[in-house]
Amino acid sequence: MIAARLIFAYLRDRPLSAFLFALLTAIGVAAAAALTLFAAQSEARLTRDARHIDLVVGHKGSPLQLVLSAVFHADVPTGNLPYAEAERLQRDRRVLAAVPIAMGDSVRGVRIIGAPNALFDLYDARITRGRAPQAPFEAALGAQAARQLGLDVGATFVGAHGLGDGGGAHDAHPYRVVGVLSETGAALDRLAVTPHESVWTLHPPATAGATLQVEHHDHAHADDAAPLRDPQSETTAILVRTRSPLFALSLKQEINAATPYMAARPAEETSRFFALIGQGAAALQAFAALLIAAAALATFATLLTALRAQRGDIALLRVMGATRLTVFAVLLGQGLAIAAFGALIGLALGHGAIEIFARVSPQAQGFGLTGFAFAPEEWIILAGALVAGALAALAPALAAYRTDIARTLSEAA
Amino acid sequence: MLPFEFDAVFAIPRRWRKPHALPRSRVIYYNTPVLTLDSLEIRLGPQRRLQPPDWSLPAGATALLVGPSGSGKSTLLNVAAGLLAPAAGRVLVDGVDIAALKPAARDRFRGARIGVVFQSLRLVQALSVADNLALALALAGRKPDPARIRDTLARLGLAALARRRPRALSIGEMQRAAIARAVIARPTLILADEPTSALDDANAEAAFALLRAEAQACGASLLIATHDARLTAHGLPTLTLAGPP
Numbered sequence: 149m150i151a152a153r154l155i156f157a158y159l160r161d162r163p164l165s166a167f168l169f170a171l172l173t174a175i176g177v178a179a180a181a182a183l184t185l186f187a188a189q190s191e192a193r194l195t196r197d198a199r200h201i202d203l204v205v206g207h208k209g210s211p212l213q214l215v216l217s218a219v220f221h222a223d224v225p226t227g228n229l230p231y232a233e234a235e236r237l238q239r240d241r242r243v244l245a246a247v248p249i250a251m252g253d254s255v256r257g258v259r260i261i262g263a264p265n266a267l268f269d270l271y272d273a274r275i276t277r278g279r280a281p282q283a284p285f286e287a288a289l290g291a292q293a294a295r296q297l298g299l300d301v302g303a304t305f306v307g308a309h310g311l312g313d314g315g316g317a318h319d320a321h322p323y324r325v326v327g328v329l330s331e332t333g334a335a336l337d338r339l340a341v342t343p344h345e346s347v348w349t350l351h352p353p354a355t356a357g358a359t360l361q362v363e364h365h366d367h368a369h370a371d372d373a374a375p376l377r378d379p380q381s382e383t384t385a386i387l388v389r390t391r392s393p394l395f396a397l398s399l400k401q402e403i404n405a406a407t408p409y410m411a412a413r414p415a416e417e418t419s420r421f422f423a424l425i426g427q428g429a430a431a432l433q434a435f436a437a438l439l440i441a442a443a444a445l446a447t448f449a450t451l452l453t454a455l456r457a458q459r460g461d462i463a464l465l466r467v468m469g470a471t472r473l474t475v476f477a478v479l480l481g482q483g484l485a486i487a488a489f490g491a492l493i494g495l496a497l498g499h500g501a502i503e504i505f506a507r508v509s510p511q512a513q514g515f516g517l518t519g520f521a522f523a524p525e526e527w528i529i530l531a532g533a534l535v536a537g538a539l540a541a542l543a544p545a546l547a548a549y550r551t552d553i554a555r556t557l558s559e560a561a
Numbered sequence: 562m563l564p565f566e567f568d569a570v571f572a573i574p575r576r577w578r579k580p581h582a583l584p585r586s587r588v589i590y591y592n593t594p595v596l597t598l599d600s601l602e603i604r605l606g607p608q609r610r611l612q613p614p615d616w617s618l619p620a621g622a623t624a625l626l627v628g629p630s631g632s633g634k635s636t637l638l639n640v641a642a643g644l645l646a647p648a649a650g651r652v653l654v655d656g657v658d659i660a661a662l663k664p665a666a667r668d669r670f671r672g673a674r675i676g677v678v679f680q681s682l683r684l685v686q687a688l689s690v691a692d693n694l695a696l697a698l699a700l701a702g703r704k705p706d707p708a709r710i711r712d713t714l715a716r717l718g719l720a721a722l723a724r725r726r727p728r729a730l731s732i733g734e735m736q737r738a739a740i741a742r743a744v745i746a747r748p749t750l751i752l753a754d755e756p757t758s759a760l761d762d763a764n765a766e767a768a769f770a771l772l773r774a775e776a777q778a779c780g781a782s783l784l785i786a787t788h789d790a791r792l793t794a795h796g797l798p799t800l801t802l803a804g805p806p
Binding site for chain 2: 150153154157158160161458460461463464465466467468469470471472473553554557558
């Protein structure tokens with residue numbers, strides 16, 4: 149193809165400027181790609197984390213905070229509620245499982261969750277090594293948590309107060325790892341699970357007043373085989389899986405209207421959360437688009453200058469038998485090639501940045517980031533960069549198309 | 562205006578519709594004109610018109626186009642090359658009314674049949690000398706022919722410069738490379754616009770000799786527009802244009 153060879157020849161003729169303008173495009177594309185990857189992968193992670201849970205019940209406060217703390221384990225809890233509410237909820241016919249979880253401690257970034265072993269069923273997790281915890285201060289580690297802590301069955305660890313590093317250590321009560329859980333892809337992978345009694349021992353609860361006033365439709369269904377516990381003991385939140393998503397809606401309305409507690413649907417809060425951070429992401433995306441546009445503008449300027457320098461060449465090409473369309477394609481192709489080259493570099497840079505971020509930053513690990521995955525939106529970025537390159541080259545290409553050869557020749561002579 | 566371009570191409574059998582695919586005779590008939598000016602009228606300016614006499618250039622012949630500055634020599638060459646449409650009359654190249662062809666067909670026809678050598682515009686700057694010749698072959702619709710490129714460059718004493726960019730060449734070398742570029746696709750007509758004016762005596766004489774030799778080698782007719790006395794002294798057939806009034 150004659151035009152393709154000429155495009156290559158012209159780019160090779162001034163490699164530095166072609167490379168610089170490609171790099172300019174690359175910076176814009178890299179920013180857009182990294183943002184897109186981050187948004188897509190964190191959203192996928194949050195959706196995966198919340199997959200098993202239809203409803204969260206907790207102390208009144210911000211529903212988003214409740215979901216963030218109890219489902220994604222990314223925020224501090226809203227407060228406590230009586231443990232008994234979990235048992236009452238479990239008796240509701242619409243509920244498949246209601247699992248109370250108690251939070252408050254962590255070990256080197258891994259949260260220690262007080263929960264009955266029903267939590268494993270909720271997340272469809274199995275014990276791959278060892279057994280499920282049965283006594284206080286026995287713990288089962290999520291697959292990722294075990295890797296992160298470097299602990300296996302038989303090891304011991306000491307919990308620290310609080311959810312981040314730097315809390316006071318509970319040295320008097322070390323935990324013993326009795327089991328490691330299978331990989332679920334959900335938040336459970338990043339947790340250490342222990343019976344509620346451990347948490348109660350470390351954090352004696354204040355007496356709670358209120359009780360959950362859920363209207364029970366079928367008391368005959370109630371399963372009262374619950375083990376004997378201190379009825380005043382508290383838990384932090386209750387994770388609920390309903391028999392149908394519709395039940396989650398009705399149950400949520402009932403709890404919010406008729407009890408002093410709060411129910412929130414992770415799916416709803418996640419989408420609200422993304423609507424919220426989506427605005428910030430949109431601003432950053434706009435900035436990335438601006439970078440790409442600036443690159444296109446610079447390409448436009450350089451092609452226009454190049455056109456002036458190449459006028460003699462264009463006339464000569466036409467004299468040698470090139471059609472108008474060929475010289476048009478040669479000019480347009482230069483813009484497209486610069487944009488395409490820049491976009492490819494940019495995608496590589498964007499993916500590289502995400503991969504490095506994922507490896508370097510511990511916070512990023514919670515989002516499950518990787519540079520080795522593609523988001524469908526990246527095609528849009530690629531197309532956008534190419535369109536920008538084509539637009540930048542369009543005016544010079546049209547000028548080349550319309551060049552009056554006879555006049556250019558008389559001027560050149 | 563007709564609803565579609567009903568041009569001379571339609572008078573040609575369908576399989577010859579691509580102008581550069583028109584049949585070419587291997588035999589040079591010295592009586593068949595390669596370039597014919599037929600009641601031609603060319604606009605030179607708002608008021609000025611050039612009306613060259615009816616004239617024809619036989620196949621294989623060399624002729625000079627002379628006239629004072631501003632007499633329209635270059636313009637006439639542009640019309641002959643199909644780069645400029647005449648105001649009236651016809652220019653026939655190999656019997657084809659070049660102005661009546663569709664634009665893209667005209668470009669391809671020019672690439673295949675006409676070689677042009679200019680005074681200053683010689684080679685595509687982004688390409689090496691050899692690539693310039695390869696491009697000329699490709700634009701003429703011919704197959705790549707490295708052997709012919711090598712031979713042509715060797716004949717013109719450019720073999721060592723094949724991979725050089727035009728800007729690395731001297732003016733004399735560049736003009737020889739331009740001649741190589743014009744003849745590489747074996748055109749039937751070579752148009753040269755002041756090919757020797759920028760050269761010193763020795764180079765001018767050499768360039769003229771090479772141009773004639775190369776034109777002869779590929780059987781092309783040669784029309785040289787010039788006011789260079791060094792060329793007019795050769796006593797070649799001449800088409801003279803009158804100067805501006």
